[in-house]
Each structure stands twice: as C-alpha cells, then as structure tokens.
Amino acid sequence: MELVKPAFGLIFWMCISFGIILYILGKFAWKPILKMLNDRETSIQEALDSAERAKEEMKALQAGNEKILADARHERDQLLKDAREIREKMIAEAKGIAAKEGERMLKSARENIQNEKMAAITELKNQVGVLSLEIAEKVLKAELASDEKQKALVNTLLKDVNLN
Amino acid sequence: MNDIFSAMTNKINIYKRFLLLFSVFVSFSVFAQTENGAEAPKPAKFNAGELIIDHITDSHEWHIAGHLAVPLPVILYSQDKGLSVFASSHLEGGEVYNGYKLNKNEIVAVNADGTTDEVATSKLWDISITKNVASMFVSIVLMLWMFISAAKAYSRNPGKAPKGMQSLLEPLIIFVRDDIAKSAIGEKKYKKYLPFLLTVFFFIWINNMLGLIPFIPGGANLTGNIAVGMTLAIIVFLITIFSANWNYWRHILAMPGVPFGVLFILTPIEIFGMFLKPMVLMIRLFANMLAGHIIALSFFCLIFIFAEMNTGLGYGVAVFSVAFTIFMGMLELLVAFLQAYVFTLLAAMYFGSAIEEHHHEEAHH
Numbered sequence: 443m444e445l446v447k448p449a450f451g452l453i454f455w456m457c458i459s460f461g462i463i464l465y466i467l468g469k470f471a472w473k474p475i476l477k478m479l480n481d482r483e484t485s486i487q488e489a490l491d492s493a494e495r496a497k498e499e500m501k502a503l504q505a506g507n508e509k510i511l512a513d514a515r516h517e518r519d520q521l522l523k524d525a526r527e528i529r530e531k532m533i534a535e536a537k538g539i540a541a542k543e544g545e546r547m548l549k550s551a552r553e554n555i556q557n558e559k560m561a562a563i564t565e566l567k568n569q570v571g572v573l574s575l576e577i578a579e580k581v582l583k584a585e586l587a588s589d590e591k592q593k594a595l596v597n598t599l600l601k602d603v604n605l606n
Numbered sequence: 607m608n609d610i611f612s613a614m615t616n617k618i619n620i621y622k623r624f625l626l627l628f629s630v631f632v633s634f635s636v637f638a639q640t641e642n643g644a645e646a647p648k649p650a651k652f653n654a655g656e657l658i659i660d661h662i663t664d665s666h667e668w669h670i671a672g673h674l675a676v677p678l679p680v681i682l683y684s685q686d687k688g689l690s691v692f693a694s695s696h697l698e699g700g701e702v703y704n705g706y707k708l709n710k711n712e713i714v715a716v717n718a719d720g721t722t723d724e725v726a727t728s729k730l731w732d733i734s735i736t737k738n739v740a741s742m743f744v745s746i747v748l749m750l751w752m753f754i755s756a757a758k759a760y761s762r763n764p765g766k767a768p769k770g771m772q773s774l775l776e777p778l779i780i781f782v783r784d785d786i787a788k789s790a791i792g793e794k795k796y797k798k799y800l801p802f803l804l805t806v807f808f809f810i811w812i813n814n815m816l817g818l819i820p821f822i823p824g825g826a827n828l829t830g831n832i833a834v835g836m837t838l839a840i841i842v843f844l845i846t847i848f849s850a851n852w853n854y855w856r857h858i859l860a861m862p863g864v865p866f867g868v869l870f871i872l873t874p875i876e877i878f879g880m881f882l883k884p885m886v887l888m889i890r891l892f893a894n895m896l897a898g899h900i901i902a903l904s905f906f907c908l909i910f911i912f913a914e915m916n917t918g919l920g921y922g923v924a925v926f927s928v929a930f931t932i933f934m935g936m937l938e939l940l941v942a943f944l945q946a947y948v949f950t951l952l953a954a955m956y957f958g959s960a961i962e963e964h965h966h967e968e969a970h971h
Contacts (some may be wrong), residue, residue, distance in 0.1 A: 444663055446895070448833035451681075451732045452664065455739040456837040460809065463746050468801040471753035475779060477802065478760040485765065598791060 654907035662899045663711055665737045666694040670822055678740055682706060682713060683731040694734070706835050738834070741826030745813045753808070782807050782950060790954035791961070799957050803843065804837060807950040812952045814895060814942030818935065829945070832888065832897030839884035842953045847880075850960040883956055887949060894945050898938045905931045 586592050668676040676810065677695035684690075696703035697713070707716045713734070715726035735743075752771060757771045768776045782804050787796040813834075816824040828834055854864060858876040860869055905927040913920025 445659075446832055448836050449664060449732070449736075451734055451736060452706070452831060452833040453837050454733050455742065458835055459742055459746050460805075460837065460841070462807045463749060463809065464802065466750060467753055471757040472801045472804055474757045475632070475753070475760055475775075478764060479776070479780065479783075482765065496629055533825055538944075 627957065652907075652910045654904070654911060657907060658900055658903045659674060661825075661903055662830060662896060664826075664831060665711055666708065666713070666734060668737050668740060668822055668826075676768065676822065678735050678737065680713065680734040681732075682708075683725060683733065684715065685724060686726065686729075736901045737826045738828045738831055741816060741823065741828050741958050742834075744823045745809070745816055745828070748816075749808060749812055779804060779809075786947070786951050786954050791958040795961055796954075799845070799954065800850075802841075803950050803954055806842075806953060807946050810838075810891065810949055811943060811946035814945060815939070817895065817899065817940055818942060827899050828898065830899055831889060831891045835892040837890035838891070838949070839888035842887060842956060843881075843884040845953075846883075846956045846960045849954055849957065851963075853961045883952075887952055891945055891949055892942060898934070898941055902931055902938065905934065 585595065608916040666680060667678055670676060677698075680690075680692055680694050680697065682690050690704055690706075692704060694708075697706065697708040700708060702716055702720060705715060706713050707720075707722070709716075709722065713730070713732050715723045715730055717723045752775065756772045756775050759769065767773075778810060783800060785794075786807070787800050789804050791799055810829055813828045817827055817829060858880055859873060861872055861876065864872060909920055909924045909927050914924040
C-alpha cells in the first residue's frame with residue numbers, strides 16, 4: 443500500500459516548497475512578466491490603432507488635397523480670365539489715350555503753323571513797307587536832283603492846289 | 607554481459623522488496639508478475655516487480671548507478687528522542703542507527719533487541735529529505751532560476767522582442783493566461799488566480815519532465831507520488847471554497863429551480879461532487895505519471911527477464927525494448943505537458959465555477 447499512502451514528510455516539504463515558490467515567483471516573476479506582457483500588448487494595440495487613425499487621416503488629407511487642387515485650378519482659370527480682361531481693357535484704354543494725344547498734338551501743330559504763318563505775313567508786310575519807303579526815297583532823290591525839276595514839281599503841286 | 611546482469615540482481619537483493627503492493631495496481635501491470643514468494647526470494651532470480659516498485663516509490667537515498675547512491679539526510683521527530691538528523695547511509699542494509707531502522711522504505715523505531723517498536727513508530731514524524739523531496743528542491747531551484755532570469759530580461763529591455771529563456775517561456779505563459787485562466791475564469795477575475803495557475807502549471811510540467819530523465823538529478827517519480835497530487839488538489843480545493851460566492855453555495859446546497867423533494871437526493875450528490883473534484887485531480891495526475899514510469903521500466907525489465915532465459919534472447923529483446931521505450935518517452939513528453947495542462951485547466955474551471963455570477967436565464971440547468 444506504499445504507493446497510495448501519502449507520506450507525511452513529502453506533504454510537509456511540498457507545502458513549504460510550494461508556498462515559497464508561489465510567493466517568490468508571484469512577487470518576482472509573474473508580476474513583472476505579466477505586467478510587461480500587458481504593457482507590450484497595450485502598446486501594440488495602440489500602435490495598430492494609431493496606424494489605423496493615420497490611414498484615415500491620410501484618406502481625409504487626400505480628399506482635402508483634391509479639393510484644394512480643384513480650387514487652385516478654378517482660381518487659376520479665374521486669374522487667367524481676369525488677366526485677359528484687364529489686358530483688353532488696358533489696350534483699349536491705351537488706344538483711346540493715344541488717339542486723344544495724337545489729336546491734341548495735331549491741333550497744337552496746326553496752331554503753331556498758323557501762328558508762324560501770321561508772323562511770316564507780318565514780317566513780310568513790314569519788309570514790304572520798308573522797301574517801299576526806300577524806293578520812294580530813291581525816286582524822290584532822283585526827281586528832286588535839280589532846281590528846275592524842284593520848280594516844276596512845285597508848279598505842278600501849286601497847279602493842283604485850288605485857291606479857294 | 608553476465609556480470610552486469612548479476613550486478614543488477616545483486617542490487618535488487620539488497621532492497622528485499624515484496625510483491626504484495628502489486629495487487630493494488632493491477633491496471634498498471636503490463637509486466638509479467640512472477641510468483642516467487644516474499645518469504646524466500648531466490649538470490650539469483652531477477653524480480654521485475656521489485657525493481658519497478660523500487661524505482662517508482664520514494665527512497666531515502668538517490669541511486670546513481672550500480673551500488674553507488676547519494677545518501678540523503680534523514681530528519682525524524684519523536685516525543686521521546688526529540689529531533690534527530692543523520693545521513694541515510696547509516697541505515698543502509700537494514701542497520702540499526704540511533705534506535706531507528708529502515709524497513710522497506712519506511713523508517714521504524716526499534717527496541718533494544720532489534721524488533722520493531724510499533725507504539726514508537728506510530729508516534730514518529732518522518733520529514734526526511736527523501737529522493738522526491740530532493741528532486742522537488744532541484745525543480746524549485748530550476749524554476750526560480752528560469753523565471754526570475756526571464757523576469758529580469760523583461761525589465762532589462764522593456765518593449766523589446768523576447769530573447770533566449772524569455773522567448774521559450776513567453777508563449778507558455780501567454781498560453782496559461784489566455785487559454786486556461788481567461789477562458790475558464792473569465793476576463794474580469796482571472797488576474798487574482800493567475801499566479802497560482804502559472805506556478806502549478808510549471809511546477810507539474812517541470813517535475814514531470816525531470817521525472818523522465820533517468821539519472822540524477824531527475825528520475826524521481828515526484829508527480830506520480832500521491833502525496834504531491836494530494837497537496838496540490840487540497841490547495842485547489844481550499845482556494846475554490848474560500849473564493850466561492852453565494853451563487854456557488856446555493857447551487858450546491860439547494861439547486862434553484864429543482865423541486866423540493868429532489869433536493870434530498872441532489873444536495874448530497876452535489877456535496878459529494880465538491881470533494882470529488884479535487885480527488886479526481888489528484889488521481890488523474892498520480893495515475894498518469896505513475897503509469898508512464900511503470901511502462902518505461904517494464905520494457906527494460908523485459909530485457910532482463912528474457913536474458914535470464916538466454917543471453918542472446920536478451921540482446922534480441924533489447925532492440926525492441928529500446929525502440930518501444932523511445933516511443934513511450936516521446937509519448938511521456940506529451941503526457942508531461944498534457945497532465946500539467948489538464949490539472950491547471952480543471953483547477954481554473956473549479957475557480958471559475960466558484961466565482962461565477964448568477965445568470966438570469968432559467969434554462970441554464
């Protein structure tokens with residue numbers, strides 16, 4: 443019956459040994475190991491979660507990017523359109539200004555020409571006057587060069603004068 | 607070769623075993639039981655039963671090879687003589703030392719004339735460091751070294767991939783935590799029982815495997831000893847009843863939803879079942895591990911039984927015996943793990959049933 447009769451000594455040592463190993467392992471092995479395993483699992487879960495979040499953010503970002511791109515394209519078109527309009531307007535304005543300026547310049551040139559012409563005419567008149575006087579002088583000088591001629595003239599002149 | 611056989615039989619003669627014990631374990635007796643009587647063992651006859659029983663029972667010395675054995679300390683306490691501590695080598699060969707004698711494996715008190723003093727023997731407390739106790743100490747040192755070094759590795763490089771001993775133990779620890787504790791006890795309360803379950807699992811598993819090593823420091827049949835199974839089962843039982851809630855006691859004492867008359871039958875059965883559960887735990891572990899040791903030894907005994915008839919036959923049988931022992935060894939490696947798993951799982955299930963909250967469904971029984 444030795445096999446099925448539990449020996450007191452073995453039970454005694456078993457209780458002591460098992461108690462000691464349960465206490466020591468519980469305190470110095472299971473606690474840190476289980477804590478580390480738990481921490482690691484939590485950190486892996488967190489990493490997976492954050493990867494999932496990053497993926498979603500990326501997706502949202504991509505959608506945002508497309509919207510921004512579309513906006514930019516739209517804006518570019520608008521800008522080009524505006525630029526074209528401005529260019530046309532500027533050209534039109536410039537044309538108007540140039541025409542006005544040309545007209546003004548023509549007008550002032552015409553005025554100048556008129557003035558110059560008038561000045562030239564006046565000069566000419568004066569010149570003609572002077573020349574006439576000189577000719578008259580020379581003619582007089584030649585007419586009155588002798589006494590007979592002077593007497594003849596006085597006579598003519600006296601003849602014209604009617605003593606009234 | 608004959609020298610070895612005779613040395614073997616000589617060694618067996620020293621112990622002078624009896625075959626009486628065998629009748630108890632008929633189910634395990636795959637070996638041929640010889641009928642030579644206890645009174646007059648023939649010295650030259652090889653006795654397989656004696657050899658096997660000698661190997662699977664506890665002993666006061668740790669056998670190495672041939673006549674070589676490590677003596678172990680004998681610690682005895684009696685009211686008359688107080689505490690006496692001496693090496694087991696003093697008792698070798700049935701010698702009387704300090705009023706004590708080794709009778710089979712049991713230390714008995716003897717009178718001055720050398721006869722057994724029954725009264726003194728019944729009052730004798732034997733807490734000797736036997737082969738099993740020494741083997742348990744070896745396993746405990748091994749476990750402490752393994753797990754504390756693994757724990758240190760965790761704190762040394764936190765957040766890193768496991769290495770060495772760590773990576774060997776980690777899957778097992780996670781297995782016990784997730785597949786035993788969490789699944790049997792539940793997500794909420796498993797943490798309280800986990801240190802115990804882990805300790806029991808590794809204690810049984812490591813000791814099972816040490817038992818498979820045929821030489822020192824293994825070879826002791828610790829987990830196949832009923833005292834070890836009993837101690838573990840009692841601890842499981844105590845934890846179960848001390849952590850049991852109202853719901854558990856109500857189901858045992860007066861199962862809800864059962865007619866009053868039926869309770870007279872059911873309640874005794876439930877109370878019996880409460881004690882039966884740890885008993886089953888004890889017997890399963892004890893019987894499984896013991897059977898494994900007996901089978902392995904039986905195959906070896908076959909060699910010597912046949913060699914006694916004819917030396918050549920012994921050689922021939924040896925080939926098959928070794929092959930079968932290797933096969934059984936492989937099987938025992940599996941059984942070593944399986945028994946640790948089953949014991950831990952059942953313990954966890956008992957804890958789980960003790961703390962189970964009341965379910966509102968009426969159809970759960």
